[in-house]
Amino acid sequence: MLTSLHIENIALIRRLDLEPSAGFCAFTGETGAGKSILIDAIGLLCGARGERELIRSGEEFALVEGVFDYPAHMAKTLEELDVTDCEDGVLFLSRRLTADGRSTAKINGRTVPLSKLRETATLLLNIHGQQDTQSLASAEKQRVLLDLFCGNEVLLEEYGRLYGECRALQRELKERKEKAEDLAERRDLLEYQVRELKQAKIRPGEEAELTAEHALLANSEKVTENAHQAYDALYGNDLSAMAQLKKTMQAVNRLSAILPECKEYFTRLEDVKAELTDIAESVYPYTSDPENTAERLTAVENRLEKLSALERKYRTDEAGLAEKLKKASADLALLQNCGEDCLQLEKELKEKGALLKEAAKALRQARIRGGETLSARVQEALAELDMPKVRFVISVTEGDATPTGMDEIDFSVSANAGEAPRPIGKIASGGELSRIMLCLQCVLADVMQTPTLIFDEIDTGISGKTNEKIGRMMAQIASGGNTQVICVTHAAQLAACASHQYRIAKKEENGRTQTEVLLLNYEERIGELARIMGGLQVTDTVRKAAEELLRGGA
Numbered sequence: 001m002l003t004s005l006h007i008e009n010i011a012l013i014r015r016l017d018l019e020p021s022a023g024f025c026a027f028t029g030e031t032g033a034g035k036s037i038l039i040d041a042i043g044l045l046c047g048a049r050g051e052r053e054l055i056r057s058g059e060e061f062a063l064v065e066g067v068f069d070y071p072a073h074m075a076k077t078l079e080e081l082d083v084t085d086c087e088d089g090v091l092f093l094s095r096r097l098t099a100d101g102r103s104t105a106k107i108n109g110r111t112v113p114l115s116k117l118r119e120t121a122t123l124l125l126n127i128h129g130q131q132d133t134q135s136l137a138s139a140e141k142q143r144v145l146l147d148l149f150c151g152n153e154v155l156l157e158e159y160g161r162l163y164g165e166c167r168a169l170q171r172e173l174k175e176r177k178e179k180a181e182d183l184a185e186r187r188d189l190l191e192y193q194v195r196e197l198k199q200a201k202i203r204p205g206e207e208a209e210l211t212a213e214h215a216l217l218a219n220s221e222k223v224t225e226n227a228h229q230a231y232d233a234l235y236g237n238d239l240s241a242m243a244q245l246k247k248t249m250q251a252v253n254r255l256s257a258i259l260p261e262c263k264e265y266f267t268r269l270e271d272v273k274a275e276l277t278d279i280a281e282s283v284y285p286y287t288s289d290p291e292n293t294a295e296r297l298t299a300v301e302n303r304l305e306k307l308s309a310l311e312r313k314y315r316t317d318e319a320g321l322a323e324k325l326k327k328a329s330a331d332l333a334l335l336q337n338c339g340e341d342c343l344q345l346e347k348e349l350k351e352k353g354a355l356l357k358e359a360a361k362a363l364r365q366a367r368i369r370g371g372e373t374l375s376a377r378v379q380e381a382l383a384e385l386d387m388p389k390v391r392f393v394i395s396v397t398e399g400d401a402t403p404t405g406m407d408e409i410d411f412s413v414s415a416n417a418g419e420a421p422r423p424i425g426k427i428a429s430g431g432e433l434s435r436i437m438l439c440l441q442c443v444l445a446d447v448m449q450t451p452t453l454i455f456d457e458i459d460t461g462i463s464g465k466t467n468e469k470i471g472r473m474m475a476q477i478a479s480g481g482n483t484q485v486i487c488v489t490h491a492a493q494l495a496a497c498a499s500h501q502y503r504i505a506k507k508e509e510n511g512r513t514q515t516e517v518l519l520l521n522y523e524e525r526i527g528e529l530a531r532i533m534g535g536l537q538v539t540d541t542v543r544k545a546a547e548e549l550l551r552g553g554a
Contacts, residue, residue, distance in 0.1 A: 001451040001484035002125060004067035009059040010044070011037045012506065012515040020502075024478040024485045026471075026495040027517070028528055029504030034515030035488045038504060039456045042066075043127060047105070047118025050097040062097045068124045070451060071482070083107055083120055093121060125452035128434045142411045142424075143404060145440065146394065148447040150370030152363060156404065159359040163403055166352050173345040180338040183331050190328050190335075197325040200310060207318045210304050217297040227286035235280040242280070245273055360406040367396045367407060374443065381439035385473070386466040390414065392436065393421045434458040435470065442473050445480060452484045453477070459491035471497025492532040496549045501525045525550055 007016040012034045029035055044050055045064040055062045068091045070078070078086065086108065094106040095117065105117035147156060183190070216223060235242045249269045256262040311317055314324055371394035378392045391414040399408035412421035415432060424436065434455055441453060455474070459467045471487075471494035478485040478499070488504075489495055501520045506513050520528055526547045527538075533549075534542035 001069055002066055002486070003069055004065075005042070005045075006063070006065040007038075007041045008061075008063040009056040010041045010054050010062045010064070011056060012513055013037055013041065014056060014509075014512075014514040016515065016517060018502075018517050020484065020486060021500040021519075022478075022481070022484055023499040024471075024475045024497065025487070025500045025502065026498035027486065027488045027502045027504055028490070028495050028532060030506075030531075031490075033504045033506050035504050036456070037515060038517070039127065039454070039488060042125075042454065044097065045093055045095050046121035046125065046127065047095075047114055050095070050103045052097070052099060052101055055097060055099055060099050063094070065092070065094045067092055068451070070124060074123055077123060078120070081116065081119055083116075084110075091120070091124065093117065093124075123450070125454060126450050127454045127456065128437045128458070139409060142394075143407075143409045145444065146367055146371055146374065146396075146409055147404075149374045149444055150366050151447075152366055152370075155359070155363045155366055159356070159363050159405060160403060162352060162356040162359050163401065166349065166356050169345060169349040169352060173342060173349060176338060176342050176345065180335060180342070183335040183338070187332075187335065190332050193328045194325065194332060197310070197321060197328070200306065200321070202307070202310075202318065202321050202325070204319070204322060207304070207307050210300050210307075214297070214300045214304065217293055217300060220293050223286050224288070227283050230283045231280055231287055234276055234283070242273070242276055245269065245276065249273070356401070357406075360401070363405050364396060364398065364407050367405075367409065371396050371409075377443045378436070378439045381442055381473070382436070385435055385439065385469050386463070387432075387435065389417045390432070390436075391421055392439075438470065438473060438477075441477055441483075445477055445483070450483070452486065455485070455487045455489075457488055457490065459489050459494050464491065464493045467491035468493035468497065470494055475499070490532065492529045492546065492549060495532070496525075496529060496546075496552065501528065503528050522550075 001022060002020050005016075005018040005020065007013050007018075009015075027035060027038065040048075040054060041064045044054065044062070045066050050062075070086075070089055070091055072089065075086070075089075078091075083091070092106075092108050094104075094109075096104040096106075103114065105112050105114050107117060107120055147153075232240065234240055237243070249266060252262055252266045252269060256266055307318060307321075310321055314321060316324060375392055375394045382388070382390050382392060393412045393414070395408075395410045395412065397408050397410075399406055411424045413424050413432070413436065414421040424433070435458060438455065438458065458470060462470075467489075471491075474485045474487060474494075475497045477483055487494065487498070495501055503518050503520055503524070505516055505518065507516055508514075518524075526543060529546035529549060530538045530543040533546055
């Protein structure tokens, strides 16, 4: 609920700090004192359009800040909205409007889009005023209210699960068919590519091997000549490195008999001998000319040109050719199996669709039953508010599939006897809308979870007796301790039912008029109620009547 409200520079309000009490709070005051300004300021905090005209004359900005306590059940919803940094179940909302038309919204000190401020504020409070029709005119809002009343959580969850599965199957089937159509158009090309690449018999690493072999074959004479020279120098005659090494090893061996420390040299020379032997053996195969060198060179060059031509054609490398063959083969296999796969998906979709329709039917029946009960209870509540001729009708008819059912839900009202019910957003009186919303709040008190309800001049155009009934209904809604009700009113009978009363008044300070809000004690409440009842002439009789009214309301 709203625990603290700070307003700066909005119309007549220069600076106002207010801590609304829990329960039912009534705000009263003379016409023009600023009651509507207070509602406008709260609306701005809730994400309403910020008009520069709201900024107090001569000021550069307007600011509204609110502190809200929110119930534990709301934590998950706030988390889904990415509203973080909440401490001890408290939310801080802020809206700043500057003279150049810029608007800044913040939640817990973090700047957020106005849409997020609006979504968050909707969870915390609802404002019902003379111009407010959207909260009840919305088909989604009506559905939510009805489902809350019916307790349709389990049915909605089951329907939602099946709806999601059907949508997933529909998407997959559509993608398969579109893929099949695309592949069918490319069938000839795919078959040609598979045939060509298979015939090429591409082997990973072949191109590198062929390139190395080509270098050897193209330089075979030089290779043979240099290999001979290397082998002969290492191993081929009495003057070779190996022959000289043997003589050296014999001399070192004899030397080690005299000088034992020379044994290490002999061991090291043995390592040199092994290394030279290995090099000679590695070089020796290159001392002979390969057979059919010219033919093999031609074959290697032809193969490299074939691979290069394919790579140019497909604009890729050797690895890419192998991947291209794999992909084209997979697409052909998919095309061959697509018909059977689509038939299987269509079968699954049909079966799942039948289950979805059954779930939708169960949900519709629950809504129809609940709608009849809710309509009757709202009708009773309206009668209590002296609106016996107003008919409230909830219709549930079959519609298109949506994530929340296959129903079209409509709240309709007939304001006068003999008139056909019309959509609730099209009835003439904003006051009637507010009273209908009040009745819904009363009937749905156990399931509606909005912490703060604000009613702006709900008493317009109705009698004192009815205002008292409205006041008692508001007190009933607030009595559970979970809902704070704030009502701006001109009616003494309504205000007398509140647990707390505030007076909105104008005063002049430093030559300028500004609005202030005062929490009234018992005696002050009597005086304010007497002013409302008596106008300019507040007699003892009027004051006594006000006191009796307050005792009766309490």
